[in-house]
Amino acid sequence: MEQKKGKVSQFxxxxYLHFNAATLVDAAKGYEAHLLSGGKMLISLAGAMSTAELGISLAEMIRKGKVDIISCTGANLEEDIMNLVAHSHYKRIPNYRDLTPQDELELLSKKFNRVTDTCIPEEEAFRKIQCHIEKIWKDAESLNERYFPHEYMYKLLLSGLLEDEYEIDPKNSWMLAAAECNLPIVVPGWEDSTMGNIFASYVIKKELHASTVKSGIEYMVWLADFYERNAIGQGIGFFQIGGGIAGDFAMCVAPMLEQDLEKVNILKWRYYCQITDSTTSYGSYSGCIPNEKITWGKLDVDTPSYVIESDATIVAPLIFSWVLGY
Structure with a gap:
């Protein structure tokens, strides 16, 4: 049953009647319709959406059951937790476009890692998590246990070790909401993240074995099973924020099941929306329009599809607000 809309949705x-604004509304209505018909939804997070504090709206989407699975980069996995425990130490740079190379070097010397207009503090963010996650990795290895990257983060959050360190309202942390719901997550290319780099350093120092953290191939094997079990009835939709590996990895599971495993009657993704500023004219795989994805066996000819060429930090919270009825 469609819920009554609040003031944000009414506005x-x-x-929002034309161009990208109208597509935003169409995509939001399509998302809602897919869920109301009994479908499930995957959200993929590229870029630095956690540092952009998407958790303020995404966490509520998770709690309200509007998301069934997330595919995200390793950066988004860890940066939400960093924001949770080190927010007061972050440094905002409103004039980031005017920074000189020397200005950037000075930020580095002060151990600030810049993400557009926001600097993540190395000591208060990265190292605060490192001391805890290192012990969790090593404890698992001592018991001959292996887990996925997000499962280690769930263990950290659910252990309560960080509770005294929270610097934002915990209801605005999407990772905490996901951990409490045990939401399925896949994290392709986790090695390309700060925690992935730190883990690799322990492997190089022979303090840990690489196999203690499950691999990207194991994520794909897990995802194949999840997809086959859940892509039934109204199927699974795909809400893609940005491009990159977070989207491409997860989307490939449908054609892999059909083409490589030669399974029959595999339902393709049944809703698709991408918020992007990438264009096809430069050969960007992430920017390919939905029709191109049909040729790869990812979408079907009747999959409701939307491309919103805009800033995800503006668009995604508005679509989430619609779906939540705000």
């Missing part, structure tokens, strides 16, 4: 419906 969107009244004012």
């Amino acid at each position: 969107i419906e009244k004012n």
